[in-house]
């Protein structure tokens with residue numbers, strides 16, 4: 001049998017960061033996935049666990065504006081960073097263009113993968129205001145077990161449209 | 171979106187399921203020969219045993235797809251090189267790879283995780299061709315011999331090959347067949363003796 005590895009004993013450390021605009025300081029194992037800190041310590045349950053090996057994208061968040069898979073991001077790397085989860089993207093009164101587009105296109109089925117897709121999409125349209133189908137294929141590589149890809153593609157184009165119209169109106 | 175491996179979603183919870191045996195990422199240590207390398211050609215051979223290993227070549231592809239794993243398969247999920255050798259605009263290397271290996275997810279990491287530029291493609295080349303390409307300033311990022319030595323012996327991303335961590339199943343990745351110390355000694359000796367690429371017809 002192949003030799004497997006032993007986790008290091010946890011090393012507790014204090015980590016300070018901002019999440020959805022609010023400062024937090026947590027004492028935790030610095031090597032623990034940030035996903036667990038977000039869900040279990042800060043009780044923000046919108047970010048999902050799917051695979052735990054950076055394969056599905058359900059745990060996608062933003063760290064300093066960049067899409068990151070939080071199951072593969074050690075909590076210690078969050079020190080001093082600005083983190084955004086799906087809860088911080090927008091709200092019912094003031095939805096983010098991605099959230100608005102998702103509502104318009106009625107994208108979700110079971111919904112489990114959707115926060116990850118929405119965070120990945122928000123990062124995409126930040127970098128690329130008018131993504132083509134090919135850009136979407138190259139950048140949105142999360143997994144939806146319900147197969148909502150077709151509606152998602154429409155929603156991604158719509159989100160870009162909405163974002164561009166808010167930007168040009170402001 | 172590429173419809174890839176939907177079965178991966180909700181696959182067994184590897185984080186919790188990893189068995190606990192042995193030391194973190196230890197794998198089988200390559201033999202550390204303290205014996206001196208007697209000739210520059212010998213030093214060349216030791217160095218090239220590392221530089222032709224999959225831990226190095228997987229990130230020196232001859233096309234736009236990183237390789238991964240012991241069988242050097244194309245990186246899953248359709249991951250591509252991108253314009254700056256670090257992936258696409260919103261989904262790039264650092265979406266998943268951080269500055270160190272992650273033992274929870276099994277995702278490898280080191281500072282500046284990225285592909286070598288296409289000019290430094292090694293995939294499919296012989297050890298002699300790799301060495302000649304490495305010495306060619308038009309291909310090696312305009313590195314002098316001194317800079318090349320620094321890159322080969324001190325760059326964290328290069329030395330990651332000797333600390334490759336574990337995969338998502340908790341199994342240590344295969345390391346190059348010589349130790350880091352022997353590799354560094356070999357690179358320095360080879361360069362000190364003029365970085366001569368041996369004649370491949372007589373080797």
Ligand code: FES
Nearest residue numbers: 050051052057071
């Ligand atoms: S849970 Fe992080 S990528 Fe699947």
Ligand code: FES
Nearest residue numbers: 110111144145146
């Ligand atoms: S909506 Fe169910 S997994 Fe995507």
